[in-house]
C-alpha cells in the first residue's frame with residue numbers, strides 16, 4: 314500500500330536524521346482517511362523518554378535551503394515558514410526533508426481555511442468561525458499577492474511560480490497551523506517530525522514535548538517546553554539582534570541540542586498516546602486544526618456588541634442606546650486597562666461576562682435612576698443601591714434584575730437566529746447520522762454548532778435560574 318510505503322520511507326528518513334523513538338511505539342496510518350496516530354505497543358510509564366528529535370531535523374526558516382532568500386526579502390513569521398515549506402516541497406527528492414514531507418498530506422483539508430466559500434457559508438453559518446474564516450481567506454490571498462508573488466519574481470534563483478501559487482500557499486498555511494511547534498529562540502517555530510504525529514486530547518495528554526541541550530540533560534535540569542503555538546502574525550517569533558548570531562557557528566554549537574518527548578502519565582499497551590495542543594474551545598480547535606471535541610469545557614460563545622446595539626434599538630431610541638453605551642464605555646475605560654470591547658464572552662456554563670451584565674444593566678435602567686447614576690458616580694444610586702465599580706465576577710448576580718434577565722434571553726434568541734433555519738434538534742439529528750471519519754467538515758461543523766447552541770441554552774437557563782434563586786431568597 315502507498316501509505317505504508319510512505320511510512321517505511323519516513324522511518325528510514327528518521328534513522329538518517331537520528332530521530333529516535335521507543336520500540337514501544339507504533340506509528341499507524343488509518344486506512345479510511347490516512348490519518349496517522351501513535352499507539353503504545355507495551356505499557357508506557359510516567360517519566361519514560363519515548364522520542365528524541367535533533368533540532369536540525371526540524372523544518373524551520375533557519376534550517377531551510379531558502380533561508381537566505383527569505384532573510385534577504387525580510388519575510389517573517391508564518392509567511393516565512395510557509396515559503397520555507399513551499400520551497401522544500403518544490404525540491405522534491407532533492408530536499409533533505411523529502412522523506413518527511415512525503416508522509417504529510419499536501420495540505421490539511423480539514424482546516425476551514427481550505428474549505429470553499431460555499432462550504433464556509435453552508436457549514437459555519439452563525440458560528441464563531443463564519444466571519445473569521447472568510448476574513449482569513451481574503452487576508453491570505455492578499456498576503457500571497459503582495460508578498461509571495463513579488464518574492465518569487467525577484468528571487469535571484471529561478472523558482473517555479475507553480476510551486477508558490479495561492480493553492481500551495483493555502484496548503485502550507487494549513488499544515489503550519491495544524492502541525493508547527495515553537496522550538497527555541499534560534500530556530501523559532503517550525504515543523505517537528507515525529508512529534509507532529511501525536512493527536513490531541515484536551516486536559517488528558519500523555520506526553521510532553523521538551524527542549525533539552527546536552528549540557529542540561531546530564532543533570533536533569535531540562536526546561537519544560539510544552540507545545541507552544543504562536544499568533545498568526547508570528548509576532549512573538551521575531552528575533553532580536555542579540556539572539557541572532559553568525560548562523561554557521563550557532564548551528565554548529567546548537568546542533569547537539571535535541572527535543573525530547575517524555576511521558577507524563579502511564580499508558581496501557583494498545584492505547585493511543587496523546588499530546589495536547591493547549592486548552593482550546595471547539596471554535597479554536599476547528600479553526601486551527603480542523604477538528605472538534607464533544608463536551609469541550611473550553612468552549613465559549615461570544616455576543617457581539619453590534620447584536621446588543623440591535624437589541625437595544627428595538628426597545629429604545631437610538632439616542633438612548635448611544636448615551637447608555639458611551640456611559641458604559643466611560644465606566645469601563647476608567648476601571649480597566651483592557652482595550653476596546655467588541656464582543657462579550659459567555660462561558661461553557663452559560664455565564665455571561667461581567668461587562669455584558671453591566672452594559673445591559675445600564676441600558677435598561679429607568680431614566681430617573683440612570684440620571685442619578687450619571688450624576689453621582691461612583692456613589693450609591695437608585696433603589697438597588699448598587700455601586701457598579703464594586704460589582705465583580707464574584708457578586709455579578711446583583712445585576713440580574715428582571716429586565717436584565719429578559720435581555721439575556723432575548724440576546725440568546727437573537728444569537729440563535731444567526732444559525733439560520735435549521736434548529737438545534739435538526740443539527741443533533743444530522744450529527745447522529747454523520748460519519749465523523751468520511752464527512753469530517755460536516756461532522757465537526759455540526760459539533761461546533763451544537764456546542765455553541767448548548768451554551769445559549771445554558772445562558773437562558775442561567776437567566777431563569779437567577780429568577781428562581783431570587784424568588785427563593787425573598
Ligand SMILES: C[S@@+](CC[C@H](N)C(=O)[O-])C[C@H]1O[C@@H](n2cnc3c(N)ncnc32)[C@H](O)[C@@H]1O
Pocket residue numbers: 347348349350421423491492508509510511512513514601602603604605
Ligand atoms: C499534529 S497532527 C497529528 C497527527 C495527524 N493525525 C496526522 O495524520 O499526521 C494534527 C492533526 O491531526 C488531527 N487530529 C489531532 N487530534 C485529533 C483529535 N483529537 N480528533 C480528530 N483529529 C485530530 C487533525 O487533523 C489535526 O489537524
